Amino acid sequence: MPKKVDHDARRRQMTDAVCRITLRSGLGSATFRAVAAEAGVSVRLVQHYFGTKQRLLEYTQRHVGERSTARLMGWIEATDGSPRAVLEAFLKSFIPTDEESRVAGLMYLALYTEGVMANAGKGTVRRTESQMMESAVLEQLNRGPLSSGVDPQAEALLLTALMPGLGQYVMNETMTADSAFATIDYHLNRLFAAPYGP
Amino acid sequence: MPKKVDHDARRRQMTDAVCRITLRSGLGSATFRAVAAEAGVSVRLVQHYFGTKQRLLEYTQRHVGERSTARLMGWIEATDGSPRAVLEAFLKSFIPTDEESRVAGLMYLALYTEGVMANAGKGTVRRTESQMMESAVLEQLNRGPLSSGVDPQAEALLLTALMPGLGQYVMNETMTADSAFATIDYHLNRLFAAPYGP
DNA sequence: TTCTTTATAATACAAACGTACCATAAAACG
DNA sequence: CGTTTTATGGTACGTTTGTATTATAAAGAA
Incomplete structure (x- = not known):
């Protein structure tokens, strides 16, 4: 079997690229090719980890949401309750x-x-x-x-x-x-x- | 010279098509071809009246804004002041x-x-x-x-x-x-x- | 009527898109 | 060691996009 890889980290690396591109020039510019280039991987690899573009965006949404939730939890725990x-x-x-x-x-x-x-x-x-x-x-x-x-x-x-x-x-x-x-x-x-x- | 035509009305006919398409299936689906079909005209005609797609969207935004403003004015005039x-x-x-x-x-x-x-x-x-x-x-x-x-x-x-x-x-x-x-x-x-x- | 200008049409074109296909290298397991 | 599984790469395909090109019909001006 091939080298074992942290799938979730790899995916996050690519959804992060989606975020950077979206922030820079809009969600419409987040194409497979652009995401691959931004993440420093091949187009095929993005396909491999997400298959379809819809799933790529779903994962991006989820990752962003998770970070916001974590951020919120931190804020709340810093209060007096x-x-x-x-x-x-x-x-x-x-x-x-x-x-x-x-x-x-x-x-x-x-x-x-x-x-x-x-x-x-x-x-x-x-x-x-x-x-x-x-x-x-x-x-x-x-x-x-x-x-x-x-x-x-x-x-x-x-x-x-x-x-x-x-x-x-x-x-x-x-x-x-x-x-x-x-x-x-x-x-x-x-x-x-x-x-x-x- | 050709038949005289109300340019603004013609444009509005097409920006209305943009609105209907956007409402039905998103702004991304409002392509030149789809707009032309929805408005019942040729693709070339949309080009003729707007030239570029950016101007088509600019006109659409302006037309929508004008209607909202008119709507608001009506509401306000119906009050006791x-x-x-x-x-x-x-x-x-x-x-x-x-x-x-x-x-x-x-x-x-x-x-x-x-x-x-x-x-x-x-x-x-x-x-x-x-x-x-x-x-x-x-x-x-x-x-x-x-x-x-x-x-x-x-x-x-x-x-x-x-x-x-x-x-x-x-x-x-x-x-x-x-x-x-x-x-x-x-x-x-x-x-x-x-x-x-x- | 004839001419000229403009509205309208059909289509062609290059680029970009998502996705599918074929190929390779490497690493875990027998 | 060898086999098998998987990560990774390169590229080709069909479609759709915005826009450019060329052509035609019609209507006011002369």
Whole structure:
């Protein structure tokens, strides 16, 4: 048998190439040939590890998602565990602050758009991610003391819709990451009751 | 000289074809040949009126934008002119409710993504639209009596980032248009002070 | 009518794409 | 050692793309 190789690492090497190319010149430029050249391997090898292009993109999406999740977990574990702090970390993880999170955001936008477009008329869309996000937000909201007049359910929906937009505005430099953070802080301040009463 | 023809109407006929195709099977499927077939004309004619594909997409983006603007103006003129009502109409115009606005939203997403990707590393992005939106929102917020603790500037930023997200969630059927409307109403209620005091 | 300009058409072409096919080297296992 | 399995490479094929080329019909101007 041939030299034993870490398939997952090899795949990651190529999906990383997909990310770099997409970041540089768009998802449409991530062809088999370009990916192979960027990863420093032959075209045949990309075929060997992914077979079809659709699977190449599926793996890319998964890898990007895994990194973002790991990133989020790190942020959350660095908090004191209070509902306000956990929620803040969760929300702020959607704001790109360095190259890695910028790549993740751009890849998500590109792949999400592709998916929405492909299933535009078919009624087959992924709503699991946003639903998971919504329930995670709701869970934290239900823990903490909220200001009067705050509807946790409505706020969870609102925050779930707000975060991608904030992230994208930071990505295309409409606003800085700091002002996105400030916006999150501002809104959370209006949501949570002060420790000594509303 | 040949028969006189309304160039703009002819172009619109073809950009409409681009929209229908994009809605059905993605922007990538909007090739010259597909657009020509969908519009019922020859490929050469599409070339004649747009020359290059980039210009075809530019015109499509402009036409979609014009329709959305007209749609928004109609909504606003149907209000009583109060800051709360104008802002509500403005925000709700981002929620797709019929086929036309659905198309507009999808086209915007597709073309916006294409644009973000193309200029990802170049620092050349269009931030004019969202800045115009932000100042329009701010203008209305500054008119009306706001609840205590509301920062108009921060809220304008927040609403500007929220609307595309809400619109997209309605588009991919994560939520219904009615719950998006309810979310907007809920948030505006927390923003504006009641007529008889906070 | 005749001419000239423009709308429209059919098709050709080079490039790029995803994928299939054929070949080779090397390493684990008997 | 030899065999077999697998990673890897080079390349060819058919399709589709955007665009260029050439040609024709028709309608206003003279």
